[in-house]
Amino acid sequence: MPRSGHRDGRPVSRHIVVVGTGAAGLGVAQELRHLGYDEALTLVGAENHPPYDRPPLSKRFLTGAADAEQLWLAGPDTLDRLGATVHRGRRATGADLAARTVSLDDGRRLPYTDLVIATGVTPRTLPGIAEHAGAVTLKTLEDAHSLTGRLRPGRRLVVVGGGFLGTETAWTALSMGCEVTLVTPTPTVLPGLGEQVGSLTGERLAAAGATVLTGTAVEAVRQGDGPPGSGDLRVLLDNGTRLPADTVLTAIGSAPDVGWCGTTGLDLADGIRCDAVGRAAPGVHACGDVAAWYCPPHGRHLRLEHRMHAGDQARVVAADLLGGHRELDWVPFFWTDQGPHKIVVHGLITPEAEFETHEADTEHDRFTGVYRTNGRVCAVLGWNAPKQILRLRRELLTGPQTALGTPPPAGAPKPG
Amino acid sequence: MKITIDEGKCVGAGQCVLVAPDVFDQRDEDGVAVLLTEETPEDERPRVQEAARVCPAAAIATDGR
Ligand SMILES: Cc1cc2nc3c(=O)[nH]c(=O)nc-3n(C[C@H](O)[C@H](O)[C@H](O)COP(=O)(O)OP(=O)(O)OC[C@H]3O[C@@H](n4cnc5c(N)ncnc54)[C@H](O)[C@@H]3O)c2cc1C
Ligand code: SF4
Numbered sequence A: 001m002p003r004s005g006h007r008d009g010r011p012v013s014r015h016i017v018v019v020g021t022g023a024a025g026l027g028v029a030q031e032l033r034h035l036g037y038d039e040a041l042t043l044v045g046a047e048n049h050p051p052y053d054r055p056p057l058s059k060r061f062l063t064g065a066a067d068a069e070q071l072w073l074a075g076p077d078t079l080d081r082l083g084a085t086v087h088r089g090r091r092a093t094g095a096d097l098a099a100r101t102v103s104l105d106d107g108r109r110l111p112y113t114d115l116v117i118a119t120g121v122t123p124r125t126l127p128g129i130a131e132h133a134g135a136v137t138l139k140t141l142e143d144a145h146s147l148t149g150r151l152r153p154g155r156r157l158v159v160v161g162g163g164f165l166g167t168e169t170a171w172t173a174l175s176m177g178c179e180v181t182l183v184t185p186t187p188t189v190l191p192g193l194g195e196q197v198g199s200l201t202g203e204r205l206a207a208a209g210a211t212v213l214t215g216t217a218v219e220a221v222r223q224g225d226g227p228p229g230s231g232d233l234r235v236l237l238d239n240g241t242r243l244p245a246d247t248v249l250t251a252i253g254s255a256p257d258v259g260w261c262g263t264t265g266l267d268l269a270d271g272i273r274c275d276a277v278g279r280a281a282p283g284v285h286a287c288g289d290v291a292a293w294y295c296p297p298h299g300r301h302l303r304l305e306h307r308m309h310a311g312d313q314a315r316v317v318a319a320d321l322l323g324g325h326r327e328l329d330w331v332p333f334f335w336t337d338q339g340p341h342k343i344v345v346h347g348l349i350t351p352e353a354e355f356e357t358h359e360a361d362t363e364h365d366r367f368t369g370v371y372r373t374n375g376r377v378c379a380v381l382g383w384n385a386p387k388q389i390l391r392l393r394r395e396l397l398t399g400p401q402t403a404l405g406t407p408p409p410a411g412a413p414k415p416g
Numbered sequence B: 001m002k003i004t005i006d007e008g009k010c011v012g013a014g015q016c017v018l019v020a021p022d023v024f025d026q027r028d029e030d031g032v033a034v035l036l037t038e039e040t041p042e043d044e045r046p047r048v049q050e051a052a053r054v055c056p057a058a059a060i061a062t063d064g065r
Helices: A023-034 A076-082 A141-150 A164-175 A195-207 A307-321 A386-396 A401-405 B015-019 B042-054
Strands: A015-019 A040-045 A085-088 A092-096 A101-104 A109-111 A114-117 A121-123 A156-160 A179-183 A211-213 A218-223 A233-237 A242-245 A247-250 A254-256 A272-274 A279-281 A284-286 A291-295 A300-302 A333-338 A341-347 A354-361 A366-373 A376-383 B003-005 B024-026 B033-035 B060-062
Touching: A015 A023, A015 A109, A023 A040, A023 A076, A023 A307, A023 B042, A114 A307, A141 A247, A156 A164, A156 A233, A156 A242, A164 A179, A164 A195, A164 A333, A179 A242, A195 A211, A195 A333, A195 A341, A195 A354, A195 A376, A233 A247, A272 A279, A272 A284, A284 A307, A307 A333, A307 B042, A341 A386, A366 A386, A376 A386, A386 B024, B003 B033, B015 B024, B015 B042, B042 B060
Parallel strands: A015 A040, A015 A114, A040 A085, A114 A284, A156 A179, A156 A247, A179 A211, A272 A291
Antiparallel strands: A092 A101, A101 A109, A121 A254, A218 A233, A233 A242, A279 A284, A291 A300, A333 A341, A341 A376, A354 A366, A366 A376, B003 B060, B024 B033
């Protein structure tokens, strides 16, 4: 693989172009500068906002308790200091990997020496649902703003999907006084966490006032009897029930934003397929939700949609771009706020993993648990036990402690 | 050195504790990060800056750069 700072054996001045300015894309840019990269850097971001953080969109921000500035990962001042050319509100429409150019929706064509793809994911929807005014998804700041406006006390929200996004939003809507029904075809909510934790979460959600319909699929969403555009909707379930709703949130997962990479020849089977340091092709890296990295401990490619993972990968990519090495933390980590309950998971819960409670403190409504596959610990979970779970992680899961415990060398080697 | 933790932003991830265990701790009830000592010695700076970079909520700010 040719070193990206060279072409045909000649050194060229570098120009790193990052497409997508979420946690992953911004993270690469910030880490590059942190490591001493002082050549050209360009960021292309489809959203017309400073880079912002998404997890609060289903939690604090949705209730109106935080304003947009509190979401910013880099406000105008921080962006200025980055010394990058920022194309905000611009979408990459294609890339020519042989010529090393990326084209934008304003007709511009940017030459690059290195391209970083960090375009994230887009929520999936149900067929035919988009035509209804009250049928929404939650991914962007605009989505959150419009949903906040709809979640008035007494309003009826139907959440389609029992994953993290659906359950979190259901809790938040309850706290705002809405009537909430959650529908999921799975036997419990949060199926990724196993039967025990999923059932418990579903029970708590129901005890808090939500109607939780598991093992139930949504067949269609139709206009209700109110005048068109009034937002009066009917959700048709596979058991024949018709649920009235003012708002229907579809939270059934996401698809990687790779449409613009269609002609690049990159492997797009599940997002962008990369090696263990995020290389997708000569001169191309990918990271964040859009990227499936080869994961040596598991011997396969993994695409995770976790906030911490996006930042971790970004730092690995930046180091690799500068000829250095930073090991990815192969113990993934995520959290989800289920209303008043915080679930934290370290590790990778495989579908066949079995859960066992490790320590429980019913008085404080907290416990930790361990997931095992073939007797080996693959993940640990904390329910309202953020401190205890870190201890358990240290005891039972070994990560590349060097990457976590030692600061990286100041100033990585420059190419050339 | 001076460190500020934005409690509203902190998600109790504990990544700062993994990186700089002598500087950060977490509150028992919600996991929100707290400083172990009022004054953090200068020689912790590299670890604290690493913690600020890895924090998934961008909740840690330090003086200087
Ligand atoms: C509501 C919500 C709540 C979440 N809560 C949690 C949580 O509690 N815990 C957790 O661990 N994770 C959570 N996540 C997941 C976490 O936010 C993601 O893992 C993280 O944002 C991934 O960052 P990213 O940079 O890869 O992608 P993104 O943040 O999606 O950024 C990608 C950017 O690229 C832009 N883009 C797309 N296509 C193009 C193009 N062609 N040209 C230019 N730009 C383009 C997009 O507009 C977007 O701005 C949540 C996500 C959402 C939506
Ligand atoms: S890493 Fe950040 S979010 Fe996590 S506990 Fe520390 S300050 Fe809070």
